[in-house]
Amino acid sequence: MSLALTLTLTPPAQAATIIRDPNNVEVLVNKTHPLSPLTYVPPDLVTYPGTTRKLRSVTSTQLQKLFAGATAAGHSLRVTSAYRSYSEQASLYNSYVAKYGVTYANRISAKPGYSEHQTGLTADIGLASGTCGFLACFGDTAAGKWVAANAYRYGFVIRYPKGYEATTGYMYEPWHLRYVGVKRALELRSLAVPTLEHYYDGVRRAIPNTPALTRVVSGNLLASPSAFNGTWGAATTVVSRMGTGNSAVQSVDWNSDGILDVMWVSGAGRLYVLLGNRYGGFGTAIMITRGLAGTDFVAAKFVTSRALPELAVRGADGKVRKYSRNGYFLAGSPTILRTVATTARISAADWNNDRAVDLLVSTPAATVAYLGSGTGTVSASATSTNGRLSGVTNVRRVNGASGPGTSGYLAQKGSTIYYYQRGATSLATGVVVGTGQLAK
DSSP, X not given: OBOOOOOEEOOOSOOOOOOOOTTSTTOOOBTTBOOSSTTOOOTTEEEOTTSSOEEEHHHHHHHHHHHHHHHHTTOOEEEEEXXXXXXXXXXXXXXXXXXXXXHHHHHHOOOTTSOGGGGTOEEEEEETTOTTTTSGGGGGSXXXXXXXXXXXXGTEEEEEOTTOHHHHSXXXXXXXXXXXXXXXXXXXXXXXXXXXHHHOOSOBOSSOSTTOEEEEETTEEEEEOBOSSSOBOOOEEEEEOOOSOOSEEEEEOTTOSSSOEEEEEOTTSOEEEEOBXXXXXXXXXXXXXXXXXXXXXXXEOSBTTOSSOEEEEEOTTSEEEEEEEETTEXXXXXXXXXXXXXXXXXXXXXXXXXSSOEEEEEOSSOEEEEOBOSBSOBOSXXXXXXXXXXXXXXXXXXXXXXSTTOEEEEEEETTEEEEEEEOSSOBOOOEEEXXXXXXX
């Protein structure tokens, strides 16, 4: 059933909406989003050193840095193509049509006005030896692998990655580098977003990204975007007048639509969810269940293969009950995962990195993990986590918050929120990142 609450839903501070300004380095140009005007000419073209090819000034500078990094790593690269004017692209496209026919030409070349090369932000690169020029085998060379692993450091992405022709409309091109800026390239890499089409999906997310720091302060829900370097940006109020008596709050994709939602147990023991809207903010609060006073909860995919997360509730009797779903609501009788201390706090995360969700149980003495099977059960015995998580009340795993391939934990102790970056076998010393009630 739906229940209207006195909440104020604030528009989001950030949105992955499509950028159309051709002078913006993040402009989206593809088969459905042409340049405007079609005959656009970049205002700051420069000649790339040692060639006759042109790029926008910032692209040229950053590509030189990338080439220097490659050289230091033992790889010699060259620029094989760069800026093309509208007329040059028209000639190239028409030549492919004449040679291969329209269908195949559209897989390997853009129509004039629809080409990233016309932005001056794109360069095709290859081995200095000329081997594997404009061929997929470039991606299999040591140099190609280095470029794929390090391009983001200089603000570039592999624009047409392998396996995404249905999304981009173009065949795999490991040589095609697109400059989007260091900040955006870092974000794309950290979140493992494969293409610009995936990123610029038109969705306005109230909670800007999955490693965002989300917390309740003075009854308001605040969200701070991850900067992907172990810090978080300025907080934006996304829900006002949420209340101060909430026993637990979580940021989770409850309906699995790719947009983070907010769940919380009110002081009266009612569990609510605010579903994130595609075009900004949240919908009306939906009451999931009641009778949860004195409990704690966490929503997670304890069954890896299921589309929707399940709900685990630590009752006043210490039993952690897992509920299945029927749409937004709970269905059937629960199963008991474990029995823990009656005041324990519960969270969920893949502690042992086996891609199955584990149940984390926190008490003043320690935080332990009951390792998940991926099929809805957890281990009978607890696994120690790390002494740094002793005394925490809420824990949230965040991937990519310190850059590509990193993982760590946001954890609340008292009213202070810390970030612990995870190493191979340990957690780094916690860094204070905020105050308030952490949304786990």
